[in-house]
Amino acid sequence: MCLPFFFRLEVCKDSFGLIGWSFGIKDCLPEMIDSNFTFCYDKVNTAAIAVSMEVETLEEKEISQAVIGRLPRYFRYLGELKDQGVERISSQDLSELMKVTASQIRQDFNNFGGFGQQGYGYNVEYLYREIGRILGLDRQHNFIIIGAGNLGRALGNYLNFERRGFIFRGMFDQNPELIGMEVRGVRIMAMEEMEDFIRENDIDIAVLTIPKTSAVSVAERLVKTGIRAIWNFAHVDLNVPEGIEVENVHLSDSLMKLSYNIRRERVKETEETK
Ligand code: NAI
Secondary structure (H helix, E strand, C coil): CCCCEEEEEEEEEECCEEEEEEEEEEECCHHHHHCCEEEEEECCCCEEEEEEECCCCHHHCCCCHHHHHHHHHHHHHHHHHHHCCCCEECHHHHHHHHCCCHHHHHHHHHCCCCCEECCCEEEHHHHHHHHHHHCCCCCCEEEEEECCCHHHHHHHCCCHHHHCCEEEEEEEECCCCCCCCEECCEEEEEHHHHHHHHHHCCCCEEEECCCHHHHHHHHHHHHHHCCCEEEECCCCCCCCCCCCEEEECCHHHHHHHHHHHHHHHHHHHHHHHC
16 A cells, blocks of 8 residues: 655744744654644645645644543553554554543544544554643643642652653641651641742642641632642532632542442342342
8 A cells, every 4th residue: 555645834933923834745644733734745646635724723622521531541541552662553443452432532532633544543652742732741730739648648759740740849738747857859848838839939730638627728828829720639629719720539439430330240240140
C-alpha cells in the first residue's frame, strides 16, 4: 500500500500578525489537525485533497465533563504504550486493552477532531501529547498540602505527581509539634505562613487533608489568596466562588462501587447455581 504524501504549509500568527511559516512534504498523519492552517497536497494523485482550517483551538471547544473524566485513563494507557515503544494503535486494539468499546473511543476522540486516520489508527505519541495538553499537563502546577497527618504525608511522599508536572512545594499544619519537620524534603510550616507562601510561590493547587470541621474555614482563607484549585479530601462540600475549581475525592466511593460489584457477582453466582 502506498501511503499518500502531502505538501504542508503552516502559518503561525500571534497578536502582532504573521510571525512565521514553514512548509514541507509530510505524510498527513493526525498531527495535521494541530496547525492553524494546513494545506495538504496529495502527491500521489497530484491533486489537492484537503484544506483544513482549525481556527478554534482545541481547548476552546466545550468538552463534556464525562469525556474529561475519561481522559486521564486514556492518557495513562497511552503513556504506557508509548513507554513500550508502540507507535500506533487502532481503536479496536485500544478498546480491547482498556475494556471500553471502540465506538466509545472514537466518539471521545472525535471531540477533539479525531486524532486518527482511517486505516492508520491512532498515533500514540501524538495522542498522548494532545490529551496531555487538553488536560493542562503541558505546564507545571505547584501545589501545597494542608494537613500533615497520615493522608497528607502519604500524598506528599508520592513521587509520581512530579512526573505529571504537579510539584509539591509546601506543607502546612496547625500542630506546633509538626512544624519544621520534613516530608520528602518539604518543610512543614505553620498555618500563619500559608497566605504569603501561596502568593510568593505561584501555588495554584491546595490539597486539603484536614478534618471536615476546619476545612470550610481553611478554604475561605485559600479563596482570598487567589488559589486556582482545591483538591478536597475532607468529607465536606466547599462553597467557593466561580473560577476556583474544587475536586472532591472520596476513596470510600470507590470502595462502595467495589462492594456493589461484589454483590452483583454474588447474585449472578446464586442465580447460576439455581
Ligand atoms: P490525621 O489526623 O492523621 O491528620 C490530620 C492533620 O490535619 C493533623 O496533622 C492535624 O494537626 C491537621 N489539622 C487539623 N486541623 C487543621 C487546621 N485547621 N489547619 C491545619 N491543619 C489541621 O488524619 P488523616 O488520616 O490524615 O485524614 C485527614 C482528613 O482526611 C480526615 O478528615 C479524614 O476524614 C479525611 N480522609 C479522607 C479520605 C477521602 O477519601 N476523602 C480518605 C482518608 C481520610
